[in-house]
Amino acid sequence: MKRNEIIIICLLFLLAFGLRFYEISYPDFKWGDEMAHVPAGTNYWLNGQFEPDNWEHPPLRHILMYGFLQLFGDNPYGWRMRNILFGAAACVLTYLFARNVSGGRKAALLAGVLLATDPLHIVMSRYTFEEIYGGAFFLAAIVLYQRHAGRSWLIAASAFFMGCALATKWYYVPCWLLIYLLLLRENRNYRSLGTAFFITATYLFIPASVFIGSYYFWFMRGYAFPEFLQFIQDAYFSLQTYRPENYNPEMVFLSHSSALEWFIRSITVGQGTFIGADRGEFILYMNSLPVWIATLPAMVMLAVLAQRRKSVELGLPVLLFFGTYSLFIGVKRPTFIYSAAPLLPFAFTAIGCMVTEVTGRVNARLYHLVLVTMLAWNLYLYPLATAKNVPVAPYRYLLDESDAKLFRQ
Amino acid sequence: MYRHKTAWSLAATALLIAVIAVGNDHGTRHRRFSPGRETVTVDSPEKAYDVWRRKGVKGRTLVLFDRYPHMHGRFNYQGEPRLERSNLVEYSIFQNVIRKLYFIVPDENWKDFLQQPTTKVIKPIAGLERGVSLYDLNGLPMIGITPSSLPHLPEQVLVYINSDVFDAKQAQDLLTRKGISSDITVIYQGSRQ
Numbered sequence: 001m002k003r004n005e006i007i008i009i010c011l012l013f014l015l016a017f018g019l020r021f022y023e024i025s026y027p028d029f030k031w032g033d034e035m036a037h038v039p040a041g042t043n044y045w046l047n048g049q050f051e052p053d054n055w056e057h058p059p060l061r062h063i064l065m066y067g068f069l070q071l072f073g074d075n076p077y078g079w080r081m082r083n084i085l086f087g088a089a090a091c092v093l094t095y096l097f098a099r100n101v102s103g104g105r106k107a108a109l110l111a112g113v114l115l116a117t118d119p120l121h122i123v124m125s126r127y128t129f130e131e132i133y134g135g136a137f138f139l140a141a142i143v144l145y146q147r148h149a150g151r152s153w154l155i156a157a158s159a160f161f162m163g164c165a166l167a168t169k170w171y172y173v174p175c176w177l178l179i180y181l182l183l184l185r186e187n188r189n190y191r192s193l194g195t196a197f198f199i200t201a202t203y204l205f206i207p208a209s210v211f212i213g214s215y216y217f218w219f220m221r222g223y224a225f226p227e228f229l230q231f232i233q234d235a236y237f238s239l240q241t242y243r244p245e246n247y248n249p250e251m252v253f254l255s256h257s258s259a260l261e262w263f264i265r266s267i268t269v270g271q272g273t274f275i276g277a278d279r280g281e282f283i284l285y286m287n288s289l290p291v292w293i294a295t296l297p298a299m300v301m302l303a304v305l306a307q308r309r310k311s312v313e314l315g316l317p318v319l320l321f322f323g324t325y326s327l328f329i330g331v332k333r334p335t336f337i338y339s340a341a342p343l344l345p346f347a348f349t350a351i352g353c354m355v356t357e358v359t360g361r362v363n364a365r366l367y368h369l370v371l372v373t374m375l376a377w378n379l380y381l382y383p384l385a386t387a388k389n390v391p392v393a394p395y396r397y398l399l400d401e402s403d404a405k406l407f408r409q
Numbered sequence: 410m411y412r413h414k415t416a417w418s419l420a421a422t423a424l425l426i427a428v429i430a431v432g433n434d435h436g437t438r439h440r441r442f443s444p445g446r447e448t449v450t451v452d453s454p455e456k457a458y459d460v461w462r463r464k465g466v467k468g469r470t471l472v473l474f475d476r477y478p479h480m481h482g483r484f485n486y487q488g489e490p491r492l493e494r495s496n497l498v499e500y501s502i503f504q505n506v507i508r509k510l511y512f513i514v515p516d517e518n519w520k521d522f523l524q525q526p527t528t529k530v531i532k533p534i535a536g537l538e539r540g541v542s543l544y545d546l547n548g549l550p551m552i553g554i555t556p557s558s559l560p561h562l563p564e565q566v567l568v569y570i571n572s573d574v575f576d577a578k579q580a581q582d583l584l585t586r587k588g589i590s591s592d593i594t595v596i597y598q599g600s601r602q
Contacts, residue, residue: 036484152412198411205424218548222440222505225432238544
């Protein structure tokens with residue numbers, strides 16, 4: 001990697017980190033899911049129990065939470081630094097992923113900048129959502145897979161990060177198996193018994209070890225391994241029983257519970273307060289529709305390009321995007337907008353590739369126009385995601401159309 | 410193409426086996442049993458916890474002959490949870506005395522039990538005519554089951570019988586018939602006494 005590119009990556013990290021870190025101690029009380037996630041970290045470490053978080057989700061989240069509480073203390077930094085750091089790292093990993101897919105810096109830069117400034121990714125990076133660090137582990141696994149070039153230790157490292165993703169949330173199971181199959185398919189590895197066993201042992205056993213290992217504190221309650229298998233099976237069945245009426249009616253995400261609408265219509269949920277006649281503070285979870293709406297066309301275009309060029313590498317964002325998205329569409333339980341976060345690196349990579357491809361054919365300068373326009377739009381939304389005290393007028397139409405819970409001070 | 414693939418394969422396999430073995434051992438080593446067997450009668454439910462605490466039992470299966478236990482969650486208490494008359498089972502879960510619960514429902518009440526709003530069934534248990542998996546907030550496996558469907562349990566269990574709800578003699582006979590042994594059986598003789 002050349003020096004210029006290292007500088008780009010450092011700047012990207014600083015941009016992502018700055019946008020996520022700025023005024024992170026506000027609010028200075030536990031907000032939203034933090035009220036469950038923070039005490040659950042300590043409860044799991046000390047007692048092996050999941051309360052007040054859901055018991056169905058894997059517990060690496062609690063171990064990380066406890067670690068950050070020890071590092072930064074039981075204060076807003078301790079609660080939030082984990083997501084800020086992993087959120088910023090995800091932007092760099094998105095750059096690297098898109099770089100490997102496209103082979104060029106332009107698509108990679110666009111993908112990285114879009115994630116760094118995406119209002120949904122930012123707001124989730126400022127609290128304790130597990131999609132941020134789980135997604136970062138997942139991306140790290142994918143990037144290492146892309147770069148392995150036959151190096152065993154990179155496959156093992158990729159498998160380790162995949163295990164961390166799986167130990168955070170179940171979202172990543174389809175793509176874990178997909179990468180395993182791609183490794184077997186590569187150079188027809190499945191035809192050599194030794195190589196096939198190597199891939200199976202590293203890419204299945206290492207993630208499984210990390211996943212099981214994350215339950216170490218749960219075992220402490222007296223459980224044996226057969227009970228663990230039963231527990232995981234029951235967790236899977238329990239997740240299928242979730243229905244919108246099972247959630248707290250005050251939950252801000254409830255108004256949109258279908259994954260089908262994420263990339264085709266505007267979704268704005270969350271909460272906010274109008275202060276005086278013309279100002280307000282808002283923490284909104286929204287899809288940045290002018291950017292997100294390009295996702296599906298970009299996926300189609302990338303799929304066509306990958307097919308024409310017979311390139312699995314180029315089709316990887318499409319495979320990973322739909323590998324995960326199909327899970328959200330297929331499950332019986334409600335899926336809320338925050339679950340879209342792990343899809344964004346693949347969506348933005350596809351958009352980056354599409355923009356680069358199209359502007360390369362029409363007019364290369366258009367690339368900069370698209371980059372600046374998308375960046376400007378995301379930054380315009382930034383105050384709405386981060387509880388900044390803003391004038392309401394420029395956002396009036398967004399707020400009027402939103403499903404956010406808005407109060408008047 | 411891959412270097413040292415045999416070594417990596419063996420290392421990954423050994424890692425998985427080690428993690429399973431360590432987890433399993435870590436779990437079973439945290440179970441604490443009471444030497445001998447005893448049956449204790451108490452006049453208030455919270456005294457059952459005192460018996461278990463004195464005997465130092467931990468990580469145990471409880472066979473519960475009682476009404477549906479109070480399960481509100483640790484964080485619905487003001488401060489640290491305290492042992493109260495109504496929260497024996499939940500408090501014992503918080504203290505990791507109980508890791509698994511068999512909640513006995515009389516056969517004649519089974520259909521009503523399944524209709525109760527507090528009964529959140531995850532799935533029926535394969536091979537049992539009247540047995541369902543239920544879970545509380547802590548992820549504690551709770552099995553709702555009738556006396557006729559109660560299987561043989563190979564490990565020694567804790568038994569708690571509320572004699573207002575179940576006849577203690579019949580409950581103990583049931584356990585004997587099923588070959589279930591207990592190191593501590595607590596019989597709560599409440600208002601009837």
